[in-house]
Amino acid sequence: MSNTEIKEAPYKPTSPNSKLDFESVWEYAPAPESSDFVEVKDQYDLFIGGKFVKPSKGRYFKSTNPATEEVITEFAEATQKDIDSAVKAARKAFEGEWSQISAKERGKYIYRIARMIQERAREFSILESMDGGKPIRESRDVDIPLVAAYFFYYAGWADKLDYAFPGRKPKPLGVCGQIIPWNFPLLMLAWKIAPALACGNTVVLKPAETTSLTALKFAELVKDAGLPDGVINIVTGAGQTGAEIVNHKDVDKIAFTGSTNVGKIIQKSLAGTDKKYTLELGGKGALVVFEDAPIDQAVEGIINAIYFNQGHVCCAGSRLLVQEGVADKVINKLKDRLETLIVGDPLDKNTDIGAINSKEQFETVNKYLELGVEEGADIYQCKCDIPENGYFIRPTLFTNVSQSNRVVQEEIFGPVLTVQTFRTADEGIEKANNTPYGLANGVWTDKGSKIFKMSSKMRSGVIWANTYNKFDPTSPFGGYKESGVGREGGMHGLAAYLKI
Amino acid sequence: MKYPDFNQTIPIDHVGVEERVSRLNKRSIKKESKIQALKLALSMIDHTTLEGSDSPGKVIQLCKKAKQPYPAIPDLPTVAAVCVYPRMVRIAKKELKGSKVRVASVATAFPSGQAPLAMRLEETKFAVSEGADEIDMVISRGAFLNGEYKLVFDEIAAVKEACGEAHLKVILETGELHTYENVRKASDIAMHAGADFIKTSTGKVSPAATQPVTLVMLEAIRDFYYETDKMIGMKPAGGIRTAKQAIQYLVIVKETLGSAWLNNDYFRFGASSLTNDILMQIVKQQTGHYQSLDYFSND
Numbered sequence: 130m131s132n133t134e135i136k137e138a139p140y141k142p143t144s145p146n147s148k149l150d151f152e153s154v155w156e157y158a159p160a161p162e163s164s165d166f167v168e169v170k171d172q173y174d175l176f177i178g179g180k181f182v183k184p185s186k187g188r189y190f191k192s193t194n195p196a197t198e199e200v201i202t203e204f205a206e207a208t209q210k211d212i213d214s215a216v217k218a219a220r221k222a223f224e225g226e227w228s229q230i231s232a233k234e235r236g237k238y239i240y241r242i243a244r245m246i247q248e249r250a251r252e253f254s255i256l257e258s259m260d261g262g263k264p265i266r267e268s269r270d271v272d273i274p275l276v277a278a279y280f281f282y283y284a285g286w287a288d289k290l291d292y293a294f295p296g297r298k299p300k301p302l303g304v305c306g307q308i309i310p311w312n313f314p315l316l317m318l319a320w321k322i323a324p325a326l327a328c329g330n331t332v333v334l335k336p337a338e339t340t341s342l343t344a345l346k347f348a349e350l351v352k353d354a355g356l357p358d359g360v361i362n363i364v365t366g367a368g369q370t371g372a373e374i375v376n377h378k379d380v381d382k383i384a385f386t387g388s389t390n391v392g393k394i395i396q397k398s399l400a401g402t403d404k405k406y407t408l409e410l411g412g413k414g415a416l417v418v419f420e421d422a423p424i425d426q427a428v429e430g431i432i433n434a435i436y437f438n439q440g441h442v443c444c445a446g447s448r449l450l451v452q453e454g455v456a457d458k459v460i461n462k463l464k465d466r467l468e469t470l471i472v473g474d475p476l477d478k479n480t481d482i483g484a485i486n487s488k489e490q491f492e493t494v495n496k497y498l499e500l501g502v503e504e505g506a507d508i509y510q511c512k513c514d515i516p517e518n519g520y521f522i523r524p525t526l527f528t529n530v531s532q533s534n535r536v537v538q539e540e541i542f543g544p545v546l547t548v549q550t551f552r553t554a555d556e557g558i559e560k561a562n563n564t565p566y567g568l569a570n571g572v573w574t575d576k577g578s579k580i581f582k583m584s585s586k587m588r589s590g591v592i593w594a595n596t597y598n599k600f601d602p603t604s605p606f607g608g609y610k611e612s613g614v615g616r617e618g619g620m621h622g623l624a625a626y627l628k629i
Numbered sequence: 630m631k632y633p634d635f636n637q638t639i640p641i642d643h644v645g646v647e648e649r650v651s652r653l654n655k656r657s658i659k660k661e662s663k664i665q666a667l668k669l670a671l672s673m674i675d676h677t678t679l680e681g682s683d684s685p686g687k688v689i690q691l692c693k694k695a696k697q698p699y700p701a702i703p704d705l706p707t708v709a710a711v712c713v714y715p716r717m718v719r720i721a722k723k724e725l726k727g728s729k730v731r732v733a734s735v736a737t738a739f740p741s742g743q744a745p746l747a748m749r750l751e752e753t754k755f756a757v758s759e760g761a762d763e764i765d766m767v768i769s770r771g772a773f774l775n776g777e778y779k780l781v782f783d784e785i786a787a788v789k790e791a792c793g794e795a796h797l798k799v800i801l802e803t804g805e806l807h808t809y810e811n812v813r814k815a816s817d818i819a820m821h822a823g824a825d826f827i828k829t830s831t832g833k834v835s836p837a838a839t840q841p842v843t844l845v846m847l848e849a850i851r852d853f854y855y856e857t858d859k860m861i862g863m864k865p866a867g868g869i870r871t872a873k874q875a876i877q878y879l880v881i882v883k884e885t886l887g888s889a890w891l892n893n894d895y896f897r898f899g900a901s902s903l904t905n906d907i908l909m910q911i912v913k914q915q916t917g918h919y920q921s922l923d924y925f926s927n928d
Contacts, residue, residue, distance in 0.1 A: 149851070149887040155665055155879070160657035266655060425848045426645025461855070469884045478657040575640035595642050 151468040160478040162265045164255045169342070172203045175211055175365065176348035178218035179358025185210040190367070192341065195262035195491075196475050196484040196519040204341045207364035212333070212373040215362040219304040219331040220379055222359030227331055228301075230357075236287030239326055241354045243280035246273065249350065253315060253343055258475040260342040261314055262484030262520070263438050265476050275600055276319040279618075282602035283323035286623060290328065293620050299627040301329035302405060303381035306374040309344075310387045311337035311486050312441040312542075318344055320617050321384050322361060323602075328626035330382070331360045335374055337387075338367040339487045372398075380404060382626070386443070389540075389566075389611050396614075407615030407625045409443065409607060411540040412568030415561035416446040416597070417551075417583060420454040422573035426595065428462045431546070434571055434597035436470065436524050439482055440544040441490070443612075444569035446597055448537060449548045450560050456550045460528060463548075467511035467524050474516065482544060484519045491520035494543030501527045501536040506547070532563055540566070554579065558586045567609030571597045590616075632821050635778035639817075641809040641845060650840045656880045663876070667911050670875040670903075671698060672706035673893045675733055675864065677901050678713060679832065688717045692724035694928035699908045702915065708904065709893035710763060714739070715756040722760035733763035733798070737788060740802070740831035742767040746784060753791040763796040764788070765899075767831060770805045773815060781815070782822045789823035798826035798864055798897075803842045804834040812842055816849035826862035832899065837867025840881060847885040860889060866899025872910040875903060 172189060174181040184205035191200045207215070227235075246253065250273045257268040290299045305325045309317035314336055325332050336344035348363045364370060368391070375383055375395050382405040385395055389411040399406055416434050418427050434446030451459045475483035485491040502508055510523040527547045530537050537547045551557040561570055569591040572583040584592040590608045593599060600606070605621035607613050615625050658666055676695045678687060688711075695708045710731040711721050721732045734756040738744035744752075753764055766788045772780045789797050799819035803812050819827050827846055830837040843865045850861045863882070869875060875898060882890050890896050905925040913919050 149854075150889055151883075151887045153883075154888045154891050155669065155883060156662060157656060157658060158660045158662040160659050270655075421640065423640040423642040423645060426642040426649070429645055429649050478655070575642075595645065596648075 149465050149468075151465075157471075157479050159474070161474065162255060162476045162478055164259065164476060167252050167255050169202050169256070173205065173341070173345045173365070175205050175207050175215070176345065176351075176361075176363040177211070177215045178221075178362065179352065179356075181348070184208065190338065192260060192339065194259050195486055195488075196516070198518055198520075201260060202342065204338070204345070204365040207335070207366045207370045207373070209373050211364060212370065212377055215333045215364050216304055216306075216377050216379050218359035219333050219362055222357055223301070223303055223331040226357040227360050228329065232288035232290070232329070235326065235329060236284045238354065238356055239280055239284035239287060239323060242350065243277050243284060245350050245354055246277045246280060250274070250277070253346065255476065256343050256346060257315055258483065261311060261340045262475050262486050264480040264483040265478055266480065267438060272313055272316050275602075276315050279316075279319040279323045279602045283327040286324075287327040290623065290627065293623055294627070294629050297629050299328070299623075299629050302626060302628060303330060304379060305330045305332045305382045305384060305626065306377065306380040307332055307334040307384045308371045308374060308387065309334065309336055310443075311340040312438060312443070314340040315343040315347065317386050318347060320386075324617070324622045325384075325626050326360065328623060330626055333362045333364060333374060333380070335364050335366060335371055338365070341365045375399065382406065384625070385409070392613070405625070407607075407617065408613045409615075409617060410568075410611060410613045411566055412443045412445065412608065412612050413448060413538070413540050413564045413566045414444055414446040414569045414571065414589070415448045415450050415564075415587070416571045417557045417561055417573070417587075418449065418451045418455070418459060419554075419572075419574040419576075419579065420452040421575045422455075423575060423595070424455060424458060424462065427573040428459065428466055430571065430573060430595065430597050431463060432466055432470070435546040436482055436544050437598050439485055439522070441486055441542055442598065444591060444598070445542075446569070446571050447541060447546060449546055450551050450557050451548065452557070453550045453552055460526075460548060463526060464509060467509075467526070468513070470511060470513065470524055472511075472513050472515050472521055472523060482524060485522055485543065486520075488520060490542065491522070494522055494541060494545065497536055497539070497541045497543070497545060498522075498525060501530070501534065501545075504534050504536070506530045506534060506536060532560060538564065554582065558583065562588050565611040568612035569593065633817060635782070635814060635818055638810050639813050641813055643809050643841070646809060646841045646844055650844055650881065653880050653884060654840070654877050658876050658880070664911070664914050666876045666879050667872055667907050667914070668706055669891065670872065670879060670898065671907050671911075672709060673897050674708040674904055674907075675710045675712045675866070675897050675899045676708045676904055677711070677832070677866075677899055679735060679739070683714060683717055685717070685720045688713055688720050689724050690928040692721050692730070694904070694926060695730045696725065696728045698904060699911070699925070702911065705911070709897055712765065712899065715752060715759065715761070718756055718759035718761045731762040732760060733765055734759075734761040735765045735831075737766040739765070739767055740833040742769050743771075746787065749784075750787060750791045753788050757791070757793055757795045761795055763798060764792050765798040765800055765828060767800045767802060768815060768819065770802050773806070773811070778814070778818055782818050785819055785822035785824065796825040797823065798828045798862075799824040800828045800831055800866070802831055802834055803829045803838075804836045809841070809845045812845050813849050816846050817853070820849065820853045820861050824861060826864050826897070828864040828866055828899065830865075830867040830899075832867035838865035838869055838899075840877060843878060844881055844885065847882060851886055854886075860895060862895040862897065863890070864897040864899055869898055869900045870902050870906060872903070872907045875907065
């Protein structure tokens, strides 16, 4: 429709009765976030002992923007020697300056980091979307504000640890090796670094190889904040670099967030050592929707549970369990809702679903799409346009699946939801729990008592009621079963970084 | 048609509704799509005057503005309708003859609705006989809150009959219904009783239209459409003063009901000061500068 013509006659949907027509008479024009002011260097070195240093073997690897497949920058590959010098720097800081200053001063450094994150929030949001593919709406409204919130929250604990554990004399652990994933790069960094520093530890952190940019920008911020050298060390690299950290003799604690497979390898290599560890691993969350639920809001909850961050969320609600009486209604509404999701340029302020994080993950998700179809599931994808270049996948529903399908059992880590039905609350609980994972589940019902029943019977670390994917620094987070060991966040998160 | 049991309540989660609205408000509407939205919103306005002091002179001025909102820009649409009290319908009808602008009239003892049904029906018939194309009725909120859903339903059905050919907009006065569940229930009663449009407010009670209430009503319209294949229109009224708000409403309609509702047969704004703010924004988009309010007529 041209800009002057106003449709006079009713615009009749093409297939009335079952579907609404979102073919647009009014399209949103592109609304890109301007990124001109953001500086990205051609190459980033390792951040060790308060300085940027070249990797000992001189190797660098490329990092691409998953929305355009263009190379953004290069990161240094840290090898054994580099990890050793990072751990030494952290040890020196731990035994030196960092343990000399008072807890109150330590808190002040963390508050300063939090404020500087807020000041540079726009820059960090843009970089997070460029490097990782997540929509700017999420990095701007969720990731970066939460990063600041976690630093603020743990800054407050720094001089109050005695009150968190009354009657004990909590002491820091020492040097913490931290390995974080690519789905929430800076947020996972905050989850790891904020409590570690508040408790008086020093850290060697390795960001994921596809999303190291914001961690290195954070290293620049740490320098600007004037933190003593060696308190925070950032080393980049892939799995081998991570293994060097895990296996380093002088590391006191390992904190890892990532896949269950890697988590198992780490657990094996830590067996027999006295290193403490927390592991935050995979998930296959169930969304249990009862027939007495507020249906339209439940549909929004489902959308937020699975399509948030392209489904790259360890606690994503990827299995919908809907009570039989409302199954058709919910599925039809979901299908209509999928049509209004905007998939595309992560830097466009209207984008709901950005790019899949990497080529590798793009191939994994596509493999699961094929697998679902091969196993006999019905696939439904929105009709939306997706860009020609870059790693994009349309939001997907699999119906006509059962508990035995691999798309129901395995973590896909993409925008893919499976839909099953149940008849009674007990059946819902049984299906929700029938998985090796236990990170998060959701329940939708208008009845409070049912929420309590479900949350006491469903075996997962987090249960959201009538909402999903809500995070807060005061709340502990972690999994049952193969979803992990230990808790992060809240007061519980302090215990993981202290000798109590 | 099968009528639902209005004693059953459809649950609405108010946190979820408000979250959805705030997410929709984050849509960024720029450039071409903004100009298009402004023109669309202008074409959806029920340009309204509902004061005790309304006079023929005031109504005639209002009608002239409705036909030609801003003659300096030639290709602007007219507003959808003027909305007046029944005694002013004849004057408005005459003034608007030959234009596409429709005449809407409030009736049924607007705004309270506290008159015997016979008189309310009489008033409706009077407004229609004077030439009203559309009737904006109020429901009996007292009866609704008292649980007399059948009475509310029957009254709406009776007014619908009295309307004859005229379109019926049913004002729920959501500010007096207090909960989203009540808004949903009143919407369902009105649609099943024959409303062509459901409308939030009279503009005489605060709060008037809000975006969350509008979303709840649009979702009621959507469910009614899924069930019956009938498209019902929506009119938020009162409290919508800025072009920015109007665009936010359009986003809510677009992403809840889709393209079929994005025209003035199915969506209206009941407003008086909105017109000038939209005009100001349109001029800004064309010239790059904001004009003083003195450049826009206060009709």
